[in-house]
Amino acid sequence: MAKTEKAKKMDTGTLKKVLHYIRQYRWYVLLSLVCAAITVALTLYIPILTGEAIDHIIDKGLVAFGPIKQIILKIVIAVLATAAAQWLMNVCNNRITYNVVHDIREGAFRKIEILPLKYIDSHSYGEIVSRVIADVDQFADGLLMGFTQLFSGVITILGTLLFMLTINGKITLVVVLVTPVSLFVAAFIAKKTYTMFHMQSVTRGEQTALIDEMIGNQKIVQAFGQEDEVLARFDEINERLGKYSLKAIFFSSTTNPATRFVNSLVYTGVGLTGALIAISGGITVGQLSCFLSYANQYTKPFNEISGVITELQNAIACAARIFELIEEEPQVPEAENAVVLDDVDGTVTLRDVAFSYVPEQKLIRDFNLSVKQGQRVAIVGPTGCGKTTVINLLMRFYDVNSGSIQVSGTDIREATRASLRTSFGMVLQETWLKSGTIRENLMMGKPEATETEMIAAAKAAHAHSFIKRMPKGYDTIITEDGGNLSQGQKQLLCIARVMLCLPPMLILDEATSSIDTRTEIKIQQAFARMMEGRTSFIVAHRLSTIKEADIILVMKDGNIIEQGNHETLLAQGGFYANLYNSQFSM
């Protein structure tokens, strides 16, 4: 019970939000309404003209060709005008729908850009994508249908009602009294189907997530010969989806027949009362047949409207899911007087920092660190000790729970995110390139760079020679996920990308793990040049890097357990010393 209540609430709330998006196209809405009114009025007028013409065709020799010619001319003009109005109305509706959808998609995308990393890390890509694509698409279909049929439907009802009233009040009353039954039936079905559409939508999301995961990693699925197992899991969801879809589609499709049945009752009711009144001479037979045809005209839009309502229900369910994303709590907004870090000297201070991803599991506590300009900080520790957490905090991908991080003496929460992040050059282990040309990727950090600068950076990262060998050189298009490049080549490009913009601080996360050592040596030299005078944080595996570091942070189980340089740490004989010695035990 409470659930439906909540669903309903969400329903009207969602509707309001949709209206908010429509508002800026209100002139189109108005034009569409006017066109709809013209279309309906003329559509109702044409049968009257036709009737008049028929009245002039009485019998053999009793045909008045003169007036008929006049009427036919009127019909032709009315028909052409209707067509023009109708087309214009359709065009308006198209424009409104697709623009609203455009706006919603943009809103969703903008939200994705400011969602906290926590949200993105904890949701599957497929699910988010399904909201932005499939749900928005379904919503568009429903909205378009709503516009094209709801307006003209309502106006047709009102128009016909007016015409009927001018002929006979009593019969009109019968029509008006029976109509709510039709609406009630439609509303009842719509309510029932909302939950089913919702279930369908949820299951569909689940399926999309599975498809995304499995097809995205098809190679591994095949390597383990898991095709059958994966297919079985897919089928289980698929069967469920089929079941929900059948229910949703069938029950929503009962609306039409059900309302049509109610309409035939309306028709019968008009026939019965009309015929009885006609017997007593209240109306003529001609008026009765006119009434019957209008009764038909009047009830038809009800069919359509109820059909549209189910479609809209579906659309609203989809819209609700999109708005859920759009209204997701964004990352903490920047302080109003946020400072732009433009002259970063490279000092980084962490004071009493505490942090954990989930409240129950404390990770970093009482972390203090003071890094001077140009120092190298190596982060070491056994695999899985949480080395990337430090990067997450420095880049402000996540906020500290307590304590503070200061860059150049400014608390990073008081600086603009953009200026903080661009003062770091980051090369991550996971190489990500955007789809586009190699040039676009390299210039990412410095769009104003010249060709020479770019090539120099590529050369420094030892990427120039392989880029030149690509079919279109720097204009080679990198496909989705960089499929046409090797892991090592991707890493070289990521390095070149940073080499080009040379920010005052560097973050290198196992940056060269996929590069052969010969190339790596060359890159290390380039790195060394780049690191000169720049504060750098290196998640390091190689001894030489670690030994040369000014500060070594030793991490274990998510916490920083030792801090110092190579000699002092060795002298301590603690965890680091152990780690170091184990390397040469082989």
Add this chain to the structure above:
Amino acid sequence: MKKLLVYLKDYKKESVLAPLFKMLEALFELFVPLVMQQIIDVGIANRDKGYIVRMCLVMVVLGVIGLTCSLTAQFFSAKAAVGFATKLRHALFAHIQRLGYTELDTVGTSTMITRMTSDINQLQSGVNMVLRLFMRSPFIVFGAMIMAFTINVKAALIFVVTIPLLSLVVFGIMMITIPMFKRVQAALDRVLGKTRENLTGVRVIRAFAKEEEEISEFDKSNVLLTYRQIRVGKISALTNPLTNVIVNLAIAVLLWVGAIQVDIGIITQGAVVALVNYMSQILVELVKLANLIVTITKAVACAGRIEKVFDMTPEMQDGDAAAFAELTHVQSQKRKGAVVKGAMRQRHSDYAVEFRGVGLTYKNAGAESLDQLNFKIKHGETVGIIGGTGSGKSSVINLIPRYYDATEGEVLVDGINVKDYPMEVLRDKVGMVMQKAVLFKGTIRENLQWGKKDATEKEMYRALDIAQAREFVDKKEGGLDEPITQGGKNLSGGQRQRLTIARALVKQPEILVLDDSASALDFATDARLRKALREMDASMTVFIVSQRAASIMHADQIIVLDDGKIVGIGKHEELLRACEVYQEIYYSQFPEKAGKVVTE
């Protein structure tokens, strides 16, 4: 579209019954005006109230029958459409799973996802609509025309002209819009790709503070999509007004011709009314049909795209199982009595893996990635493969489980050409650990069971021990049942990597391949891992691809690759003496050893 109709086969009954009941409903709908005519002509004319009430009851009965027919039709069509979509989704998913690496490389993931989701959904509504309306509408259209002929042939000729004209408009617009819808879909694919990319690359995008640029790029694709949608909408919006014009003009002509016919005394006034009514009836049906066209156009376009995926056939042909059985039989006859020490497995050759003049050129690639590779690896040996970035290390090992086919020479596993193996048998022999450590949503246990469905806890723990993953798994609250989120995002890179190694070990493969899979491990863990591997199953052949000389220097054989060619093969000491590339790699990592050698 045609090829996809196979999936409707199981719903033949429903696909026939749905339109049939729809036509029945239409038929009963056609009766209603006739009854009303009777009420007017008989009931009112004779002032017979009882007759009027009786006839109204007949109308209610007709309504009830119509409702029943319609509900039945809706149920059957929903069942057929949903069943069709379910079957199609299953088939498409199964098909995509069968595709080889070469095919997967050329089609992006996001494209596949759209095909699987929104395309099939569109198709489902298309089928549903077709079943409901496509029979009903022509039925009424042609029914009305036949009725017109029974009234007056001359007037009916107007119908004969009008109906083809209407079809021309409806189908003409359809032909124009189908390719346009295709372009809309292409734009949608771009929007999807952009969205996905921004989720996968969120850290990099934010690090470069490129959010605004990304938004404007997204908007470019989004605007293009909107533009194309509106454009195609403009044309398909013509359908309704055009059909309206044609029908109403036909009515005007009908009135004129009717007037002449009445004037001569061939037909009555009532007949003219009937003719006009039939023409209007056609219009009402056509409006429905026109709305349907949009859905169908979209559905056909979707079907075309889905078919394209079905048309992609894996280039690789699976080895024939019967032929393989015979082959292995002959081989084992030859080797009767040759039982390898400590191995329970039956073997057909002394060599676990053999490359004979192997070359590989990837599809669409200009140059060859591997060239004239020859080597033999005995069962139980540990093989190190080392070389620079792009030297072809991964290509070599991708050929063993036949992810790609060698374009030259042949690859033998246990003495048999990989092409002769049934794929399942071959891949069961090989445990692969890839560079990119991917885990799947589920628990640790479920992920390990990928290697062996019925693996016992003991087997799993053994694998975790060897992979150096036992410690952190034990620390997890749920232990083996600790949930893993999609892509293993709740684990660190190193943890993921160790679990993927454990996953491969659970399988107890004859050949284990570690493709640079220790890159996220620190030296100590890496060393322990290698030690544990050596102490494990002595009969397992292990391939280690690495950048680190330390990881492979103790291997029985080391293959040194450079630019797709073998430049050295042998043990560490031999290579250190004779192989220039190996020396360079080794000393770059162990600079302190360099001096020693010189003094030796």
